[in-house]
Amino acid sequence: MKRFLDWWANPWGQPRTLAVVTWLYMLWAIVPVCIAVLFSFNDGRSRSVWQGFSTRWYWGDPDQSVLHDPALRGALEQTLKLAGLAMLIAVPLGVGLAIGLTRWRGFGARPVNFLMLFPLVTPEIVMAVSLLLVFVSLYKIQLGTTAQALGQVTFSISYVVLVVRGRLLSVGRQYEEAARDLGASTLGALRLVLLPLLAPAIFASLMVVFALSVDDFVVTDYLSSNSSTQTVPIKIYSSVRGTTTPALNALATVMVVATLVAVTFAALVYRRFNKLQQGGGGAVSELAALEA
Amino acid sequence: MRQRLLWPSFALPGAIWLVLLFLVPTYAVLAVAFGSVDPIFSNPVPVWDPLHWQFDTMRDVLRQLRPGEPFWTVFVRTFVYVTLALAGCLAIGYPVAYYLSRHARRTKKLLLVLLIVPFWVSYLMRMLAWVGLLLPDGLVNRALVDLGVLSHPYGWLDGQASSVIFALVYGYVPYLILPLYATLDRIERSVLEAGRDLGASPLHTFLHVTLPLSKHGIMAASVLVALPMFGDYYTNDVISGSPRTTMIGNQINLFFQGGPQRTVGASLVVVLSVLLAALMSYYLWVTVRASRDLV
């Protein structure tokens, strides 16, 4: 007992209370998700009472499993399709914007810089409503995949700019100047030196856009047309309170696993980039810095 | 001359995109909120020219915002929920961020990974997890009944304000911890050691050095979390679904997804945006200031 009290009160040790709070938080944040994943393997129809292990909700059930229910499978496909489109469009636009805004010091740079920050602080419902209204009443764009992709790109661009600009500022202008000094033209310096140096940030922003896209609910929901353009989050939202089967958990689990695999892969690649260029530096803390 | 146009041309596509799909849509909300309503189909007719704007709907909305009127209740409820949820997020998030930035050593990497995991799990998946736990025959009720705290299962999902606030805390706290961690991590250890060296106790050092230095970080992170909470309707729908807990977001959503009164919905969006403008400007101010320090 005395040893325990000494350990607890050691002024040079870690503050025990904080450590306990932190670990409890971690458990609280992650265990519920793990339980939800567990119930996706439930043999029965309940999402709260364990009835044995089975993979029926993934592929076993001929009608209601993720693999065989067209609504669930469609949601998965639509989610990935939108994520692909968003990455493909938002990343080049954002990279261009980041490079342009850091290098361009003239009239117009300031307002665009300011405008770029707004999507980050606008509540999603405000953005969703405004996009819905403008598509319906001004641009006459059919709701559905196109509208959803346009919406997702709009809120993703700013994140790409933040990630890429952070890297640009830390890289500085010296490498470009060195390239110019050694005979490369402005565009040559950009292609041969700046883009390779930005590669980790571009890669990271692809991941960020992927995560934003597959997680997005509000904008995607407002701009969806009918059940054929429902994504996984929409599907969860619309059926979670009804009488539903663990197939919903299975659907969500597939998404979680897909995201985690992509992110782990990304972290490994990112670390490799960094090793080559800066001699290490934790990929994890880098990614943490990115999110913040 | 070609040189001078090079960099703007990189920014141009993105800038045009933001103008067409952010700026113009924002204006469209105004055009609808101050527009008219088709008398036959009762769908909104946007008015693009501010000189012809009509203020009937807005007047009506503002009238309903007076104390005792329906929108008043919803707005007050939203502010109470968001304030409580934010307080909960800070109560949990600050100690965790503080521990991570100051004290975690060998476990720091692991903790950081665990901290980021919720970011990569879809928000609605995390809500789905809690719905499963809070169902009448869910683990929470069974555990409480087994322990003798409750005599029979409690209807956590039947329009309980406490459940909604709890879910908001659970949903948003990761978004608070990470920026808090970044702020606290930036404070030099030597500054804190100087505090101790000059005779301050750990508590005093925290109160007089750490807290003032992280003040703007805490505020900015809080704003970053509060803004989306004000527009949140899905957490509420998933965890409660009852009119007893309706927030502004639900009200707006109702006008857009449920009924034909989009003009009223757009007016509410305008009111909400005006109310949040102060918070948004504060965040923008901190961000612009920080980026100026960087350059």
Add this chain to the structure above:
Amino acid sequence: MSVGVIDLVSLRKEFSDVVAVDGIDLHVDGGEFFSLLGPSGCGKTTTLRLIAGFERPDSGKIMLDGVDMAATPPHKRKVNTVFQSYALFPHLDVFDNVAFGLRRRKEKRAEIRQRVLQVLEAVRLSGLEHRRPVQLSGGQQQRVALARALVLNPAVLLLDEPLGALDAKLRKALQLELKGIQEQFGITFVYVTHDQEEALTMSDRIAVMSEGHVEQVATPSEMYEEPETAFVADFLGVSNLMTVEVEPDGSVCRIKLGDFTLRALGGAVGARGDARAVIRPERVRVEPYESTGENRVPGMIERVVYLGSSEQLVIRLASGEVVNASVANDGSERNYVQGTAVQAHLPADALRVLPPPRL
């Protein structure tokens, strides 16, 4: 030998709120090791960047071998730079870093290979071709940066504090090596530094800069022995600067230091009225109080600082001025202690008169 001659004519560059380079004129000979020396913010780096082409001058000319280059972009100038932080491309290995410029010129593969290996040998980096910059030591990185610029056979090599990031010992070794390479390649070096010792050791000529203009251009020994302005005297080594009054007396220049009248042979001997006089600490002779003769001022030793190879004596003169004297530690027995009354001998040939500072 007229390759690599630089002429700066009334060169001026202003940034939003400060004048970085305030109309300077400079001439650098071909094959010369020329240093721009000054404190940070004096405009030396901006001058270098103007020559390199990273900045566009507001007015004035930059002539290279008689041709104005002010409108030529950096990649078309026969001038290369060694950057302060080296700016080695982190995504390329040593070979590709050095080959970068040759590839931009579309040289043949075999030619590139041969020249890269040759220059790497010259800077003693053979065998490290496939290392990444992060795998090299500071000194090695510095030499890669040098090789990368030298391989292009520039007419002029610009070096922006290339040794600033290295520790003192390595810096000493590399100073000599740099000088050797410059002599071997025979090209013009324009070298920016704030380290006066570095400039004195390596340069053929030095330009001391302050607040955007050139204070003095001279060889290292002239610069040290015959500073023309108080700024130069103060910036290069320790100097004793004294406020004096000049009274020309026929062909000799007499200066009044308090109640004492001294004879000065150097500097602006034609000046009159208020001026400043300077003398280097190692030229101040410390003599017993009893000694007599011209240019002797009585004083008292206030402090003795032991420096190893010498002793520094801080002497308060009877006129009120404080003078530093440096006495070589040559084994002769001198017991200077605090409080000793002495005669400070300020020899006429070591005493220089400087015009009053520019307003």
